[in-house]
Amino acid sequence: MPNSPSLAPTLEVRDLQVHYGRSSALTNISCRIPSRQVTAVMGPSGCGKSTFIKTLNRTLELTPRARVRGGSVLYRGHDIYASACNVDDIRKQIGIIHQRPVSFPMSIKENVLFGARFHKLVRRADETDYARKYLERVGLWNEVRDRLGAHAGTLSGGQQQRLCLARTLANQPTVILMDEPCSALDPAATRRIEELIIELERDYTIVIVTHNMSQARRVSRNALFFYDGRLMEAGPTQQIFEDPRESLTREFVTGQIG
Amino acid sequence: MVAMTVPAGNTSTLLSPARVAWRGRRWSDLALWAVSLGFMLLGTGALLLIVLYVAAEALPALKQAGGLKGLLFVLPWEPLAEPPSYGILHAWLSSLLVTALSLLLAVPVALGVAIFTSEIAPPLLRGLLRPCMELLAGIPSVVYGFFGYVTLIPLFENSFGLAAGECILAAGLILSVMVLPFVASTATEALRGVPGNLRESAYATGVTRWHVIQHVVLRQAAPGLFAAIVLGLARALGEALAVLMLAGNATAVPHSPMDRGQPITALILTELGEAGVDSDKYHALMAAGLLLMVITVVINLTVLALKRRMLSRHV
Amino acid sequence: MSKPQSPPSLSVAYLGDRFATVLVWLTGLLALALPLAILGFLAVRGMHVMCWEFLLSGPSGVPLGSAGGIGPAILGTLYLVGMGLAVALPLGVGGGIYLSEFAPCAFWVRLLEFAAECLGAIPAVIYGLFGYALLVVFLAMNISLLAGGLTLGMMMFPIILIGSRAALAAVPSLERESALALGVSRSWVARRILLPRAWPGIAASAVLAAGHAAGSAAPVMFTASTVFTVTNPAMTTPVMTLPTHLYNLVSEAVSFDHAYGTALVLVVGILLVNALSMLLRRRLPEHY
16 A cells, blocks of 8 residues: 555654663654554664553553653654653553463453453443454454353464454554564464454554564564664665665664674 | 444543543542552551550560569569569560470471471372361460360379479470471471472482482571471460460479479460559560560561572572 | 392491481371371360250350350351451452552562561460450450450451462463553452452452461450350450350360360361362462
């Protein structure tokens, strides 16, 4: 799909500084995340990718000792770190799925509805249809339609990850963050998730952290390259891989570092 | 696949400051925080209250002749003398004797049980030992006192020709049974904490099983074993009903295990009913209680610290 | 079995090995036999007193308690422990929730846990002493169910607090994070994820605390118990309790038969309670 330059970026980061305790984790990060596109976040391990993505929906503060020391993250023009901002609402609108699929100790259906019930997005009577809608979206419906009441722990790893995605989608977000969603999955499950990502791009802004460069090339339209807590380069994925401006970027995409 | 449209409505209400404070869910979080904090403080405030109250009520006991030294080392417990004196020497000495006796008996047996459980026992017996120890630990003090009363006391009266069989020895024997499960289970934990590969390497050198146990396992587990003994000490000091029924309740200073004694706990239980509040006797009892409380708390905290060190050692 | 040719020091070692093993086996068997012996002894001597009349009716006869039953004592103990739980459970669980969800920094948590550990280390008789001085006399509650219940509650609080804290901490933090990342409030997470996960551990510690309290005579001797009562337990009246009743039967030499029966009831009751606690704890590692 062609890039739509008229859409303002959903997320904009300005001069972000993040510390773990005393040491700096992210320094002077500024970038834009375009709407309704997949943006990959890449870099060698320890460069701050996960830290960065968690700042985008204020889940970083759930990690003890992690602090945003400066800068701002603008979502639709408003700084989400401003004191007037409601954190719960931010997290509803900007969802996240993690590396290891975490299903809650309840039935599959209750898992999907967990956030939606809280945010009052669905009525009691419509719950099953609502859950079905999102389970279908992630391609899980046919596999679980007969056992919606079963404990979610009985699903396989790939299924649980899709369940987490359905759960996030059921919150009706505009942005979906993904922190290495496939690294704990087998190749078949990975492929299914990647196909889903490409399909979801139509309707959501997606930011995906990945250490797998071929995955980044497959699914993303834009890319951010991080190194040692700094944003070294940002641009269209094709350009990053074929014609990088920074030498570090070139070394990374050719496999010389990280 | 279902076509999805992203709802556009939410953002208008997202960041307007006026809405923030009135979100229903925010109140529930605040309420939960307040309630849980309140309960937490209420509960732990009780600790402060207990310690301060007992300490405050114990202070007047120092007004007796000799002050602290008199209270602890010199004065006898003679409420009916002229003037009445309330020294607690006999009490803490009895506590010490009874406790020492019980540990003397319990610690070797507990060590044996611990070694048995962790090194030697077949799985069936190992599985049985745990509930057996828990059973022993669960029997209340008063039942132990009763058991000792109907078994040991008549035995003592018959074999030693005493008029009454209650004595420090009887209390010490029963106390050793009461203390056994606690020392044994902590010691077992300590032994189990010795890493398997340490044992394996030792066995691989071809020495006997006991050589390994003695020189490797016990040595490695030493802090945990020490903690187990100290835990037994604390529990023995704190026992009330069993020693009340078995130690004899005599206010004279004991000199031997066959003497009758009155540990601090028994002193309190015997005399509290007749102690008018704010009387000298009352203050002396509070002083005895303070002594007991401080010692047991300090011991228990030491054990906990040792246990923590034990755990972190085997990371 | 032919002995292998070994140097003298080694065969001494083997002999020592054997000896030590036998010794240790003896202690192991002793440990197995002791509880069974004690229980068996009580059961054999006390069984013949057991009947519904014993469990339900009050003490009678001369001297009082040599006939009749221990019904009011059982009732009194149940009421006291119930009251104690009513106090200790909210305080303990609330405190556990605070420590695991809301405490602002590690220092504060350590401090509060330290306080709880200190409370747990205080011997039962001190709780009785304190309860008597503060509740019975100073606050003029007199010897009553209320005073005794509050005293027991204070005694049970640290056990329940530490148990709840452990149960809540055992919930994987990744679950907490994933739930909060969906934008739900902490009380929602507590209600929907934490408590369903942690309740077996919380209940196990509560049951354990209750069993311990039920058997303790020292805290209630001067705060709640009386030798004999016919009235139904009320907040302001003293009550009979199982442990103090046993003590009275023995120390006043009223009836040893009934003493055996009382001891048996007490021990069996506590054993059942401990078994329940163990069952609850087994439920803990659920699906994963």
